Structures are given as structure tokens and as C-alpha cells.
Amino acid sequence: MSVYDILNSSFIKWMDVPEGDRDIVISSRVRLARNLGEIPFPHLLDQITGSKSLELISHAWKNTPGPLLADMDMIALDQLSPLDRQILTEKHLSSPQHADATCAYRAILVNHDGSLAAMVNEEDHLRMQCLLPGIRLRECYATAQALDDEFEYNLDYAFDEERGYLTACPTNVGTGLRASVMVHLPAMQMSGQLNHVLQNIGQLGMAVRGLYGEGSQPVGNFYQISNQVTLGQTEEDICTYLQTVTEQIVEQEGLLRERLKTDLKYQLEDKIGRAYGILCNARVIASDEALSLLSDVRLGVDLGILTGISLLALNELMVAIRPAHLQKLGGREMDAIERDIKRAEVIQAKMTSVK
């Protein structure tokens, strides 16, 4: 399995829908930020120090006898087309900033199913992530930590006894850990409780962002909730805390969904039916509108109002309708209008094939 397989597949691990998982949490992710001692942080790198950093990490990847690293493929970003770099971002394997850069000492590592990835020389020298479907923060952390251990076998991390892992941005110092969950909260939105809940989450020291993390606006009622504090708590504490907050949100969203189903039966079924009807019949559709309608359809599937559509298909569509994926599928560069047409085509094919 190579990076190219991941680039050409519509599926990666987090899109899976494990049996018994609540449908409200789409995915969980733990990311660890690490830096190499004796090498400047990435924003200070030049060609020589950058290459040195890449070389050390590449050496660790090749020479560590660990099963996780052995399952990973590594590729320099300048070996990928801009479109392919964007595809990695759309699949949540790379940051937009990382995908934008073309300098030769940036790279990415991905395992066979995309559940493990690492960016080399992004904001930190090494940012590892484990990304899994559903609410599995502890498993994400355990796997990310195991990968971290494999890397550390052949790498000297910048570590301070008092402050912990040192990072380019002080907000990551300490554990270097960011844990996040992607949640779908349409009922909170519809019942007008969303802003209140999001404010509460903020007061609990959590950040709320859109589908693509920092700087992305929420669309389609999809929210990424993550810890803000990385210092003064253990990794386990951070994950447990986020897990607890998430479980509370899930419970509240679940209750509101049941209430909507009873109190606004027809309006809810109408909204969901219309979304389904438009997605199956539109010929031109913009990204935000599509995500918003997919959110309605997802709610319909979760509540049993729509049948025959799988959450896996909806997860795949959320990524398949992004600009780079559409252009990859179309085999050429496309302007916004062409993408809107292609997007409608992709959605229609998926929706009518699964129905």
C-alpha cells in the first residue's frame, strides 16, 4: 500500500462506521507534535537544516523495526502534484498549510488505510496523527503513542524536564497532544441550542472548529471539538476529558433528535426529504450547499427516516465532493462551475446507487 493507493481511493479508515457506534461522532483523532533536538524549528529551516531534519526522520522510518512504521509509506511533498497534496488535505491526512508548501524537505507518511499519518517539517518537525471512525480517543492515543515510541527509537526529541515536549508554537508545549472529535449536531442547530452549547464547550477549555480544523468555517452542522490545553495535564487526562465532554454532547444531541422527531415530525421529514430530493436531482451544486444537504440526509439516515443509504457512503461523499477529489476524478483542472456540475454528478451517482 502506497500513498498513491490512498490518493486514488475514495475510502480511508475514518469513514468506516463501526457496528454499535453512535452516529453522532464521525471520527476521533489524536495528534502528537514532536521536534528534533539541535535542529531549528521548521519556520527557521533552510535547505541544509531542512534536509537534515528530513534525513533524520527518514532514517528513523527506514531503520526502526516497529510494525507501525513498517506499514507506513513516506513521500516528499515535491514528488506530489498540487492536486494530490490537496487530496491528502481533503482526506484529513495533511494540513492545508503543509499541502501548500513545495520545499523539498517537507514530506508525509501514511499507513495502508490512512488511520496513521505523519507530516514532516510542517509547523513542527514531526506531527503524527491517528484518525479513527467513531468515538475512540483512547485507541487513537494508544496508537499515536506507539508510533511515537517507534520514531523515538531512532530520534532525539527536543524535550525539557519541566515543560515537556518543545514545540514551535507555545500552545503545543508539554504533551504536544491535540485530541479532537468530529461531531454532527443538526438537532442542536435546528432547536436553536447550538450557540449556547458551543459557548459552554469553549468555557470548558475546548475549541470548536469546522470540518477542516483551524480557520475553517463550520458547514453542514459538522464540528471539530478539540482540547486547547497541552500543558499540566497527562495525555490520558486530556483524552478522558474530551471523551467525557463528547459523550455529554452526544447525549444532548440524541435527546434533541428524539424530541424533534416527535414535536416536528412533518417539518423534519420535509427537510430531510427535500434534501434527499435535491441531492438526487440537482445538476449544479456548490460545496457548502451539498454539505448542508448531506447533513440533512445523514440525520434522516440516523433517525431511520431514510433507508437504504449507508453512513459510509455519506462519509465518502463528504470527501469525494471536495475540489481536488472532483478534479482527480474528472482527470483535469476544473473551474468552480465545472466542479459544481461534477459534484452534482458524483452525488447523484452515489445516492442513487446506494438507494
Next chain:
Amino acid sequence: MSVYDILNSSFIKWMDVPEGDRDIVISSRVRLARNLGEIPFPHLLDQITGSKSLELISHAWKNTPGPLLADMDMIALDQLSPLDRQILTEKHLSSPQHADATCAYRAILVNHDGSLAAMVNEEDHLRMQCLLPGIRLRECYATAQALDDEFEYNLDYAFDEERGYLTACPTNVGTGLRASVMVHLPAMQMSGQLNHVLQNIGQLGMAVRGLYGEGSQPVGNFYQISNQVTLGQTEEDICTYLQTVTEQIVEQEGLLRERLKTDLKYQLEDKIGRAYGILCNARVIASDEALSLLSDVRLGVDLGILTGISLLALNELMVAIRPAHLQKLGGREMDAIERDIKRAEVIQAKMTSVK
């Protein structure tokens, strides 16, 4: 065939789609206003004079040996429930004003397929109409005239050698004739030419109204175009003139449709596809929105973009989604929300059965 059959049927003659007719003109209608000599105009009637008027007309209906009158059923309006009176209006067989009144001397006559109807003691003593599918003004006039002749066999019309037929409202004096066509002009609307065309029609001495004539706002790009002048022209001239104007409008709308199909292919298919998708999947839908979406679907059928849906089904739906028809079908009085739910159900059933 009785009035009750018409009340319970979803079909009446004007909904038909004659082979070879252009789809832009839905129906043609000719109405003749007549009054009885020696009896005051209806707005001055009391119980005695009103009954006299009704009696004279009823006598003519029963005793004239004509085939048209023999095919007509007559019923006093106070014999019908308010819902049934409204149903006659929704089918275009009665005016809203006539259906509203409950005095015992008002009545209605309808033939077996609803192509001929007459109101007794509405604004004039007798208002006969012939209503046919497509653009058939001459046939409408010939039939209305034949019915008029049958009535006149046993009735004394108020007629003045110089002014012609006398009517309650001076705008009808002369021929007492109003000819109208119901046209569907979505391409004019989409291409921004509608206002200009409607202004021109006004300058040609024609009136433009909505689906339900005087006082009704246009919805769904359906327009009723009719003559304003009834005096100083022969009946044939009035019909020929409206026919010519209509043919020009049809030609222009046809050209604009072809242009839209070429220039805005995707946007047009998108609009039509979404309308179809919403109509098939909505659970709650208001009347105006439904008509507007039915207009888009109709255009899709006319242009061959949607297949498997008949114009007849769409014509039937235009009437079946009106408040009285929905309540008749539901078997009970319904408030606006209940009607919106029933409307969505009726549309979905029709759209998915014909697809």
C-alpha cells in the same frame, strides 16, 4: 353525468392535452354574458325577482330541445356545500364571487365533461362559458354561441340595437364576450423578458391576470390573457385578435425556451431537476411553492428534460392541490398546515405513479 360527477372527478375537459397542441397554451375559454329583459340586473335582485330569473333560465334549460342544454346538469348553489362550491371555482367552472354566495336564486349548469358551464345570477343573469384544452378559441366561441342560441330559444335577452347585449358592468356591454387563454411562460420569466411582453400585451388592449382571473396574482408563470374590449368589434374579430396575439406569445416563448436549452443547459436542468426532486420528496408544501415547482417540472416535460410525466397529470395536479380539492379528498376540513401536508402527499403520489 351530474354536477356531482364533476365534483368528484380529478379530471375535466380543459386538462386534456390534444395531440399536436403546443404545450405553452394550457386552455382557451370564451364566456358570454347575457341578461334577461324586464328583470333587474343581479345586484338589484331580491328574493322574488331573483327567483323569477332563476325560474326563466331553468325553464329554458328544461324545455329547449338543444343537444348542449340536454347535456347539462343544473343545480342551485344552496344545494351545494361551501366546499363543493369552492371545488367548482378551483376547476374554473364558477367564479369565486359566485361560489361565495348562498342565496337561493343562484345556480350553476355544467355539461358532462366540464367543457361547458353557465352561472345563473352571478354578475349577470347568465354567464355561459366554453373551456377547452389548448388554443381553440374559435371552437370555444362556436360552442358558446350554439349554447347561447339554445338558451335564447326560450329566453328574452336584454339587447339594444345600438349597444348590443346589455350587461351589469359596462365593460361587458356589446358582445358580452370575454375570450381568454391560459398560457405558461417560464422562459420569458427566466430570461427577464416577461414584464416587457406583459406591458406590450396591455398596450394591445389585452388584460393579463393570474390562474384564477380577476384579482388573482400570477404564480408558477401561468398567465390568463383576455380581451378588454367587448364593444365595437365582432365576436369573431375578438377571438381572432386574441388568437393572433397568443400565437405570437407562443412563438416568442418557444424561441426563448430553445435559447435557454442551449445557453443555460446545466442551470435549466438543475432548476428542473431540483423542482422534480422536491415535489417527489417534500412532506409539507404550500400552494404557491407547489405551483412554482410544477411550473419548472412542466417546462422540463415540454423540453424533454423530464420523461415519463404527462402534461395531463400536471394539469390535474394544478387543481388537485387547491384547498377545497385537498379537503374533499381528505374527507374533512383542514387548516393550512394540514393542507400543506396533504398537498405534499397528493403530489408525491401523482409524481411517483406517473414516473
